[in-house]
């Protein structure tokens with residue numbers, strides 16, 4: 001069993017202050033919600049994601065490179081995790097990424113992706129907390145809407161999270177070696193520092 005690692009000792013994907021305090025307060029005292037950290041491979045990030053789909057067998061270096069790639073796009077990728085304090089292991093994860101548009105008066109849309117809760121922790125409202133936190137971040141970042149795709153089986157869950165069914169999802173899959181693509185381009189991207197404070201224009205209370 002490893003000791004809980006506080007945020008101050010981690011390299012985080014984004015400033016933790018963006019996670020709505022109201023959502024964090026509703027977690028049990030045994031749990032902690034924070035942005036993804038550069039060393040979260042060792043905290044079962046990919047194992048938790050595997051309840052959703054297959055995950056690659058990454059080395060720590062590959063994982064860190066992927067993390068740096070996300071962090072090199074300022075104000076774009078927000079992946080958060082829920083950590084069990086007792087084990088320092090991740091039990092829930094989810095992401096929202098921001099799309100800048102030309103329409104809607106240069107509006108921004110938040111896209112929720114890759115929501116997963118460890119099987120042993122499902123049914124404890126962690127999925128709901130993750131969605132509320134991501135939606136809160138999307139709203140604080142100025143998005144006019146937050147959208148996601150899901151299976152028919154998960155429609156009732158997202159409805160309980162306040163989402164409504166709208167239009168259709170279309171997909172066309174491509175044959176690509178994404179691991180190779182990542183490793184050739186990531187090394188050329190310069191690292192950027194994580195903002196230390198929530199930008200002034202983003203400070204307001206989200207409706208959660």
Ligand SMILES: CC(C)(COP(=O)(O)OP(=O)(O)OC[C@H]1O[C@@H](n2cnc3c(N)ncnc32)[C@H](O)[C@@H]1OP(=O)(O)O)[C@@H](O)C(=O)NCCC(=O)NCCS
Pocket residue numbers: 051052114115116117118121122123124125126127128129149150151153154156157160
């Ligand atoms: C879907 C998932 C994220 C839900 O997380 P969870 O922590 O188990 O769900 P919660 O406890 O937060 O559920 C919130 C509410 O939604 C309901 N709910 C959850 N999943 C549901 C489902 N599949 N169908 C109907 N209702 C569901 C819960 O009963 C609860 O309702 P209540 O407020 O009336 O008690 C989780 O089950 C999971 O990781 N599943 C596998 C991966 C996956 O499918 N991810 C989503 C990809 S789109």
